Amino acid sequence: MTAAVGIEARDGGEGRGDMLDLSALWRAVKRRKLWILGPTLAALVLSLVAVNLVTPRYTGETRILLESRSGFYALPGQGGDSAQFDPEAVQSQVQVIMSRDLAREAIKRIGLVGNPEFDSGAGALSALRKIAVLVGLGTHPADRSPEDRVLEKYFDRLLVYPVGRSRIVAIEFTSRDPALAAKAANTIAETYLEFQEGAKQDNARSASAWLSSTIEPLRKRVAEADAKVEAFRSANGLFAGPNNNTLSGQQLTDLSAQLSQARSQQAEAQAKAGLIRDAIKQGRTFEIPDVANNELVRRLIEQRVTLRAQIAAESRSLLPGHPRIKELNAQLADLEGQLRAAAERTVRTLENEAKIAGQRVESFEAALDGQKKSVSSSNGSEVQLRALERDARTLREQLEQYMQRYREASARDTLNAAPADARIVSRAIEPTEPSFPKKLPVVLVATLATFLIALATVVTRELLNGRGEAPAPGPRWVPVGPSDGEAPDPSRDRSAPEQSRRDRVAGLLTHTGRLGQIRLDLDRPEITLAEIAERTLEPARGMAPTALVLDAAGAGFATPGDLAELLAQRCRCILLDLAGDDAHGEPGFSELLAGEALFSDIIMRPTGSRLHTIGPGRAGREAVFAATDLVDAALDALAETYDWVLIGAASNDDPAMLEEVARRVQGALVMGGSAGNGHALEAAYRLSELTAAPVSIILDAEREAVRPVPKTDEEAVEA
Secondary structure (H helix, E strand, O other): OOOOOEEEEOOOOOOOOOOEOHHHHHHHHHHOHHHHHHHHHHHHHHHHHHHHHOOOEEEEEEEEEEOOOOOOOOOOOOOOOHHHOOHHHHHHHHHHHOOHHHHHHHHHHHOOOOOOOOOOOOOOOOHHHHHHHHOOOOOOHHHOOHHHHHHHHHHHHEEEEEOOOOOEEEEEEEEOOHHHHHHHHHHHHHHHHHHHHHHHHHHHHHHHHHHHHHHHHHHHHHHHHHHHHHHHHHHOOOOEOHHHOEHHHHHHHHHHHHHHHHHHHHHHHHHHHHHHHHHHHOOOHHHOHHHHOOHHHHHHHHHHHHHHHHHHHHOOOOOOOOHHHHHHHHHHHHHHHHHHHHHHHHHHHHHHHHHHHHHHHHHHHHHHHHHHHHHHHHHHHHHHHHHHHHHHHHHHHHHHHHHHHHHHHHHHHHHOOOOOOEEEEEOOOOOOOOOEOOHHHHHHHHHHHHHHHHHHHHHHHHHHHOOOEOOOOOOEEEEOOOOOOOOOOHHHOOOHHHHHHHHHHHHHHOOOOOEEEEEEOOOOHHHHHHHHHHOOOOOOOOOOOEEEEEEOOOOOOOOHHHHHHHHHOOOOEEEEEOOOOOOOOOOOHHHHHOOOOOHHHHOEOOOOOOOEEEOOOOOOHHHHHHOHHHHHHHHHHHHHHOOEEEEEEEOOOOHHHHHHHHHHOOEEEEEEEOOOOHHHHHHHHHHHOOOOOOEEEEEEHHHHOOOOOOOOHHHHHHO
């Protein structure tokens, strides 16, 4: 077979034209680099010229702190609270600073009228502006006031915003003149503070005027209410006593106290009288303090003691019947009778006191009942009196509050004691660096944007022309000769007729152009993988491509395992090795089909490799090829998990055994080793009759340059 023989690739039906060929895009970008670099350099130059020609603008910034600043005349507890400035209040103050009234005053103070940068009426009108005014597309600057002409530019150059989550408001003003920018920012802030102070003074002045007109009528109403209270009190006799009580109420209180005292005295006298009577009956008269402390009783007791002493002295010499002893005993009995009479008198005295106290109690009760009736009859009048006093007190308190507020408002108005609820914390200084344009960012953004647009234009053009997509596996010729990098072969220098004959012979040998060739280059695996992808049909959506690989290379050449290792370096690849039976008795694909093992039990990974492999199992590969339905389901599961599924088989297997598997694959590969391997060509020929997928012979790149070259067509036919 000649070295120039080519193998025509067959159209595999549904191609892979929807895949991007990044290498083709990169080549297109390099080919059209001038279309990218030219606009990029032009944008760089133009942006540099533009940022240097544009008139710079400067920004002055002033910052204001919003806080409640109470005056000297504020009452205790009326001081400002910074918490009143919530986010909505801060935004409201921002809008106040941007109001038109404040803007007009600031324009006057800054002196923007007549400044050509802000006043459109400064200087003569241009011809274009005059034409626009004549046709009614614009207004003449003289038709508006000077401040109105400046307002539009003023608001364009003014920026007011709250700083972060704080109560600080930043005021920025932009101008071509740095001094004017700083002056404008400071002037706007000062004008805002003056507006705030003026608003407070206006409030104080209006409050003072209203209070002064309200206090006099209110004072008259208070006097009338007090007069009504006193007149009603006099008419109904509701005079006030101590502790602001009425006389009838005070009398009722006194009678209640006297009644309680009389009752206690009565009870005490009755208790003492009863106690003395019990003591007399028991002979313990002199144990009672009221009896023992009586002067008469005390003298009688002394006389009794003396008589008893005499009786005792006379009894030593006289008998009891002696007249002297009898006399003394008679005197002693008389003293005892006097003592009992004195005790009885004490009892009667206490009883009389108890009766007197009882009579007092009765009289007090009668007086108390009468006073209660008097008080109850005057309760209605007291209710009316309290209502009149309450009205008078309310009017008096209202008058006092109005007078106090009037004094405060008058003090703020006359002494200018109402500071603004804000203060300047950072004044603007004359800026030295322009805020526009930022030269470096503008140049970088313009250059980068132009570069990306030019690059996108080139890539889009290539994609629209179809040159940026991976070519579909249509009819083409893949040379079976040495690559461009190999040494030239003298036998290739043949005449055109001889080359034509070799092509015809190659067409017969390759089964009408359905076979192709792929070079296995381990140094450049990307090329090999790209060619395999081109020679593979598009699988179903969400599935990985499945390829049947026959080993026909022989010893010393690349095997299906080597090809799988190459794929595993770039993607997730699994090899179902059915080229021979497993001599080690390990579980494999046959056990999975029989339901005796799971995928996790049969999938193996060699040490130091990313490739996953599955062996035939204990039942052998013939059992696997016999269960075609189960094999299809298992292969679908693997295709949903991996990026490539390779099925390894022997080149001398019976075509009937490989037929069912060959029908479902998207690619068919034959490991051919060298280009002169007729056995590989025969295996590829048989495989092309079993599958509709493209069939490719994998040749080792290192050995292709030294293969023998057939010299005649007959030798090629024999090969």
